[in-house]
Amino acid sequence: MLIDRNARLRETRSWGDYRLLGIDSPSLGRTARPGQFVMIKAAEGAVPLLRRPLSVHDAGPDGIELFFKVAGRGTAILAGKRPGDPLDIVGPLGKGFTVSGALNGKRVFCVGGGRGIAPLFFLARMLAGAGARVTVFYGGRTAADIPLKDKFEKAGFELLCSTDDGSHGFAGLVTDLVGREIGRGKPDHLCACGPDPMMKALASKARESRVPAEFSLESVMGCGIGACWGCVHRIKSGGGEEWTKICEDGPVFPGDRIAWTEWGT
Ligand SMILES: Cc1cc2nc3c(=O)[nH]c(=O)nc-3n(C[C@H](O)[C@H](O)[C@H](O)COP(=O)(O)OP(=O)(O)OC[C@H]3O[C@@H](n4cnc5c(N)ncnc54)[C@H](O)[C@@H]3O)c2cc1C
Ligand code: FES
Structure with a gap:
């Protein structure tokens, strides 16, 4: 996990409320794995205070791409960013999909x-x-x-x-x-x-x-790095279930470990 405060927006594409951001960040691009996510600061000031979690949409030696739908204040601010704007990103975070x-x-x-x-x-x-x-x-x-x-x-x-x-x-x-x-x-x-x-x-x-x-899995996340316990859900473990941090132990889990009664009402 690293903090890249020198990441820079290279390009954006938009379709209605959807955005694709191409971001120059060689350090993130080289280390990200599929299914991992980043925590991105939408604005420099205090509002919104918390970083927002977004999945790595693609990654390569020059950087990463993010794809998102505007859901509220944070993503609306991100949607208004212009090429050349600096970005403050923590990642790559979590455990991704199996690729072997x-x-x-x-x-x-x-x-x-x-x-x-x-x-x-x-x-x-x-x-x-x-x-x-x-x-x-x-x-x-x-x-x-x-x-x-x-x-x-x-x-x-x-x-x-x-x-x-x-x-x-x-x-x-x-x-x-x-x-x-x-x-x-x-x-x-x-x-x-x-x-x-x-x-x-x-x-x-x-x-x-x-x-x-x-x-x-998605969960509302405060920190994204296992410190706040804001993202916990019930995950099966050793014949029982336990509170598990989605940000640290996930967000990707095998289907048979997820306590599905809690999800998708
Ligand atoms: C690991 C992870 C990866 C994600 N990857 C993507 C992605 O690649 N693209 C994308 O479009 N979105 C993704 N999301 C969801 C995204 O993080 C939220 O839409 C975003 O944080 C909303 O922030 P906001 O400030 O725009 O909206 P807010 O004003 O914070 O919230 C707007 C609405 O969205 C709801 N909301 C906020 N966070 C979440 C959440 N995590 N799950 C469900 N509802 C939420 C709020 O309850 C509220 O109703 C991901 C979430 C997680 C946990
Ligand atoms: S978001 Fe803080 S512990 Fe998972």
């Missing part, structure tokens, strides 16, 4: 709902680099909620999109699209990030089909 040679030749489903697609570009890229056969599922409410569709297509990933209103791709929930594809041939592994109900439904499909799965 054991997935070479295996079929992996990466499922993102809405802004939950954020960590899956980096993940899909690294999985493909490890020899996995990756299918990306990208679900949104409408066609405007799947703005990264072209980016995934250009990168050459097999991409299946869904929209709740049927304005693009499969008409319905991304979980139903995944269910359809599992019926046609089950994957060897599944990774997901998105709204809690989506992940809860996917966890149950993965369990029924005996597909090992990993999920990136």
